[in-house]
Amino acid sequence: MIRIKDIAEMAGVSTTTVSNVIHGHHDKVSKKTIRIVQDFLRETNYVPNLAAHLLAKKDSKIIAIVVYGNAQRANRHAGLDPFLSEVIQSAESMIRNYGYYMIFHVIEKDLTEITTLAMTWNLSGIILIGVGPLTANQVLRNIQIPFVTLDAYLNDPAFPNVGSDDFGGGYAVGQHLFKLGHHQVRFLSDNKLGVDYERWNGFVFAYQEQGIDLSENHxxxxKKQIDEREEQIIGLIPEFRRCSALFFASDFYAVESMLILQxxxxxxxxxxxxVGYDNNVLSELVRPKLTTVSQNTQHKCFCAIERLIRMIHGEKLSTHDYKLPVELIVRDSTLPTR
Known part of the structure; x- marks a missing residue:
């Protein structure tokens, strides 16, 4: 592999001179020397070390997509989890269109690792997924570069966030199921935090309006492990037989459980x-097609990245917590109760 040092020796100039020619700083080099160096660059098919060049610049043009606290999902199932896969695919395309490069990183436990990541890669900005108020506030205050969280409920207007109307999505599902006559219902998620808990709260509120109180028992x-979750779903069958409808916090869990129950x-x-949530590709592939809530993940990514780019360029945002509307998509997996 040809190095700058090799080109410098061939041309009889310093490595600094070669670097200036490569990076277009021609005001520091004579026209004759530029021509000589460029000839050697062409003859040797020299390819510059773009990574080193970017890392050395004030603005590296590198944006990190960071997933926190869900290492198993991100490491083992990033290509299989429809939501995370769509986020990564959409983000990469959009970031590239803005002239930036993307890296993907998982932080399993210690969120302070994000500071090391930012310095190591000289990041221009960060899109952060999976943070909550219990872990994030102190760490995020110490980040010295622009960042935007995705689907975070941090209760702090200082942190820029792009999310969806999760409460409204849960409320729409509750209204839909109640109108179909479903009173014995359950909500299923793998946590009671953030977006999932907002969906649950909206679901509860819809039934409360109709005089039906859903308790935490509903x-x-x-389980977060796939094999344990399959065993759990089978074990819940006696309870499901007493229900007329199930609302899952994601399409992934809904489709997985549908197949087990079938x-x-x-x-x-x-x-x-x-009923599921996300309106990803699984919701249309499964049979019957899944009733779900669309949160338009691609548009959410676009809004997050667009706001991050504006911050990188020094613009101050007028609204920090940006909520996008959701839409109930009624398909074949819901019918009036008998």
């Missing part, structure tokens, strides 16, 4: 109605 926590003899939606 909110079932799913394998055990459930007919959907005749025996039990099922």
């Amino acid at each position: 909110h079932l926590l799913l 394998d055990t003899g459930f007919k959907i939606p005749e025996n039990i109605a099922i």
Whole structure:
């Protein structure tokens, strides 16, 4: 591999001179020397070390997509998890269109690692996914570069965030199921924080308006390990037989559970109605097609990156917590109860 040092020796000049020619600082080099160096660059098919060049600049043109606190999901299933996969794919395309480069990084436990990441890569900005108020506030205050969180509920107007109307999405599902006559319902998620808990709260409020109180017993926590979750779903079948509808916090969990229930003899939606959340590709591939809530992940990514680029360029945002509307998509997995 040809190095700048090799080109300098061939041309009889310093490495600084070669670097100036490569990076276009021609005011510091004579025209004759520029021509000589460029000839050697062409003859040797020299390819500059772009990474080193970017890292040395004040603005590296590198934006990191950082997922916090869900290492198993991000490391093992980034290509399989439809939401995360869509975020990564959409973000890379949009970041590239702005003339930047993207790296993807997972932080499993210590969020302070984000400071090291920013310095190591000389990052221009960060899109941060998966943070909550219990861990984020102190760390985020120490980040010295522009960042935007995605789907965070940090309760701090100083932190720029792009999210969706999760409460409204849960509320729409509650209204839909109640109108179909479903009173024995359950909500299923793998946590009681952030977006999932807002969806649950909206769901609860819709039923409260109709005089039906849903308690925490109606909110079932799913296991995060796939094999454990399959066993858990099978174990919950007696409870599901007492229900007429299930609302899952994601399409992934909804489709996964649909397949398990169908394998055990459930007919959907005749025996039990099922609703998901996200409106990703799985919701249309599964049979019956899944009733779900669309949060337009691509548009959410666009808004987050557009705001981050504005911050990188020194612009101050007028609104820090930017909420996007959601839409209930009614398909074949819900019917009126008998």
